[in-house]
Amino acid sequence: MDFAAGCIGGAAGVLVGHPFDTVKVRLQVQSVEKPLYRGTLHCFQSIIRQETMLGLYKGIGSPMMGLTFINAIVFGVQGNAMRMLGADTPRHQFLAGAAAGLIQCIICCPMELAKTRMQTQGTGQKNTTRRLYKNSLDCLIRIYRKEGIRGINRGMVTTVIRETPGFGIYFLTYDTLTRSLRCEPDDGYIIPKLLLAGGMSGIASWLSTYPVDVIKSRLQADGVGGANRYDGIMDCVRQSWRREGWRAFTRGLTSTLLRAFPVNATTFATVTLFLMYMREDEVKDCEPMRPDLQPVTERLSVQ
Ligand SMILES: NC(=[NH2+])NCCC[C@H](N)C(=O)O
Numbered sequence: 001m002d003f004a005a006g007c008i009g010g011a012a013g014v015l016v017g018h019p020f021d022t023v024k025v026r027l028q029v030q031s032v033e034k035p036l037y038r039g040t041l042h043c044f045q046s047i048i049r050q051e052t053m054l055g056l057y058k059g060i061g062s063p064m065m066g067l068t069f070i071n072a073i074v075f076g077v078q079g080n081a082m083r084m085l086g087a088d089t090p091r092h093q094f095l096a097g098a099a100a101g102l103i104q105c106i107i108c109c110p111m112e113l114a115k116t117r118m119q120t121q122g123t124g125q126k127n128t129t130r131r132l133y134k135n136s137l138d139c140l141i142r143i144y145r146k147e148g149i150r151g152i153n154r155g156m157v158t159t160v161i162r163e164t165p166g167f168g169i170y171f172l173t174y175d176t177l178t179r180s181l182r183c184e185p186d187d188g189y190i191i192p193k194l195l196l197a198g199g200m201s202g203i204a205s206w207l208s209t210y211p212v213d214v215i216k217s218r219l220q221a222d223g224v225g226g227a228n229r230y231d232g233i234m235d236c237v238r239q240s241w242r243r244e245g246w247r248a249f250t251r252g253l254t255s256t257l258l259r260a261f262p263v264n265a266t267t268f269a270t271v272t273l274f275l276m277y278m279r280e281d282e283v284k285d286c287e288p289m290r291p292d293l294q295p296v297t298e299r300l301s302v303q
Pocket residue numbers: 162163166167170202205206260263264
C-alpha cells in the first residue's frame with residue numbers, strides 16, 4: 001500500500017510543481033556572460049511570453065512517469081525499512097529515508113537527465129520543429145545510442161550525493177513536525193497540519209543539498225545547443241566558483257523553494273491520508289500494533 005500511496009502522491013505533486021522546476025533549471029543553467037533571465041519572476045514571464053504556458057511544462061512527461069514511480073519506491077522502501085529497523089527513532093527515520101533516496105537514484109538520474117535536457121532545449125523559441133529531442137523517451141533513446149549506459153547515467157554521482165542525505169532529512173523533518181504538531185487521525189486540523197509538515201519537509205530537504213543540485217543540472221544540461229563545457233564534477237564546481245562565486249550555488253533557489261512547499265505538502269498529505277483511510281479497516285479488525293514500531297504514515301493510520 002505504501003507503493004500505491006506514493007504513486008498517487010507523486011502524480012499530484014508533479015502537476016503542482018513542474019512549472020517551478022522548469023524555471024529553476026533555466027536559471028541554473030543559463031549563460032552567465034549573456035543571461036536571458038533577470039530572476040524568478042522574469043523567467044516565468046519570459047517563458048510564458050516566448051514559449052506560451054506550454055513552455056513551463058516542457059519535459060513533464062519524464063517526471064510524470066518517473067516521479068510517480070519514484071515516489072512509489074521512496075515511500076515503499078522507507079516504510080519497509082522502518083519496519084526492518086524496528087523502533088521508530090529519529091535516527092531510523094533518517095536512515096530509512098536515506099536508503100529510499102539512494103535506491104530511487106536508479107530511476108531519478110535518467111529521469112532528471114531527460115527532464116533537464118527537454119527543459120533547456122529550444123530555450124526562448126516557440127516553434128518545436130528544430131528540436132533535437134521529440135520527447136523525454138526519445139531523448140533517453142538518442143543519448144543511449146550515442147553514449148550507452150554511461151550516457152543515460154550522466155549526473156549519477158551528484159544525484160546520489162544530493163538524494164541520499166536529502167531524503168534522510170526529508171523524512172526526519174516530516175516525522176519531527178508531525179509529532180510536534182500532534183497529527184492525529186481524529187484531529188479536525190489534520191489536513192492543514194499534514195500540508196504544513198509536508199511542505200516544510202520539502203523545503204528542508206532541498207535546502208540541505210541545493211548546491212549539489214546546481215552542479216547536477218549543469219552537468220546534465222551540458223552540450224544542449226552547443227559544445228560541452230565541463231570535464232566532470234570538480235571542473236564544473238571550479239568553473240562555477242571562478243565565474244560566479246558563491247552565487248553560482250544558489251541559482252534557481254527561489255523557484256525551487258516556491259515549488260518544494262506545494263509539491264511536498266501535496267505528496268505527503270496525499271500519502272498519509274491515503275494510508276490512514278486505507279488502513280482504517282485494519283484498526284477495526286485487529287489489535288492496534290505498537291505505535292512506537294510504525295513509521296509516521298502508519299502510526300497516523302493505526303491509532
Ligand atoms: N532532492 C530532494 N531534496 N529530494 C526530496 C524531495 C523530493 C520530492 N519528490 C521533490 O521533488 O521535491
